[in-house]
Amino acid sequence: MLTTPVANMTPEANMTPVANMTPVANILYLHGFNSGAASPKARLIAATCERLASEDVAPPRCVTPQLPHRPEEALACAERELHALGDDTLLIGSSMGGFLATCLAERFGLRAVLINPAVRPARLVAQWMGASLENPYTHERFTIDARHGEALEAMTPAAVIDPSCYRLLLGSADETLDCRDALAFYAGASMIVHPGGDHGFSALAEYLPAIFAHGGWTLPVHSHARSDEPT
Numbered sequence: 631m632l633t634t635p636v637a638n639m640t641p642e643a644n645m646t647p648v649a650n651m652t653p654v655a656n657i658l659y660l661h662g663f664n665s666g667a668a669s670p671k672a673r674l675i676a677a678t679c680e681r682l683a684s685e686d687v688a689p690p691r692c693v694t695p696q697l698p699h700r701p702e703e704a705l706a707c708a709e710r711e712l713h714a715l716g717d718d719t720l721l722i723g724s725s726m727g728g729f730l731a732t733c734l735a736e737r738f739g740l741r742a743v744l745i746n747p748a749v750r751p752a753r754l755v756a757q758w759m760g761a762s763l764e765n766p767y768t769h770e771r772f773t774i775d776a777r778h779g780e781a782l783e784a785m786t787p788a789a790v791i792d793p794s795c796y797r798l799l800l801g802s803a804d805e806t807l808d809c810r811d812a813l814a815f816y817a818g819a820s821m822i823v824h825p826g827g828d829h830g831f832s833a834l835a836e837y838l839p840a841i842f843a844h845g846g847w848t849l850p851v852h853s854h855a856r857s858d859e860p861t
Contacts, residue, residue, distance in 0.1 A: 653846035654741075656719040657692040660708055660727030663748075663755075666767025667696040671724055671745070671834060678838050682847055690847070691715065697727070699765070699772050701751075701781040705730055712738070720845035725807070725829065726751055729786075735795055736787050743797045743841045745831050746804050749811040752782040793818030797844040799837055801827025820844070 659675045661667065672694040679692035695711050697704040708730050712719060721742035723731030728747025735742040748754055758774045765771075790796065796819035800809040806829040813821065822840060824833050839849040 651846040653687075653690070654718050654720045655690055656715040657690045657845065658708070658712055658715060658719050658721050658731075659692065659694045660721070660723040660730050661694070661697060662725030662727050663751075664699065664763055664765050665724070665727075666765060667694045668767050674835060674838075675722060675841075678842065678849065682842075682849070690720075690845070696768065697730070699763075699770070699778075701726075701730075701778060701785060705733055705785060708734060709737075722841065723747065724831070729782075732787060732790070732796075733785055736791060739792075739795070741795050741797075741844055743799070743844050744812070744816070745799045745834065746801055746807055746809070746827075746829055747798065747812055747816075748807060749815045750786060752779045752786065754807070755779050755782060790816060790819070794820075796820065797840065798822065799824065799831060799834070799841070801829060801831050803827060804829045 657675065657679055659672050661669050661672055666672070676692045676694055679689050681689075683689040693711050693715060695707055697707055712721075712734055717738065717740070719740060721731040721735055721740055722745070723729070723742065724745040726748050728744035729749070729751050731742045731744060732747060734740065755774055755778045759776070759779070760774065762771065762773045793816055796816055798812055798816055798819055798821045800812055800821065800823045802809060802823050803826045809823065822837065824831065824837070827833060842849045
């Protein structure tokens, strides 16, 4: 049962910036678990930032760091990048990156756009315990162990303080995460559910105006390339 009414399910939904909102100067994109800074989503967000440049306006600076697989190290890396950018930053995170973006948003009171965020990621990695993985972008090999789950459990916020800081993009057919968990945890936040959307949220390009509007930017609506990054 959905705990939050979901009326806006189209690319045009929620794409108008809040009145008098000053566009953010920076974008920090956090990729998903075992993904990378060179992933399609990261490249799409960075390319969109460049499109916002004009003769009178500089585009937002976009940073897409390569995050370590260890959760506590990934959060520390993301926080270092955020400190370098400053408070005038919109956080964007996908899957595990959405979880990390939530940790930072709660800590520093920032706005964040979350794409199929992991709500209780310790439960997710418990299913992968002992699995050996290779990062497709860095080719680093590692094994999921108890430390992953312990770190995620310790990092998980009990609740969100101000749901209005968040905008969520959720796939109704996410094969990895149940979108109802996010609907409940972020109740009161701006939410867009893409009917039939998968975990990779391959329709992401259609929702770029809604994503950037949450940072005060107006983006023309037209077709874009698809994003097929899994996380």
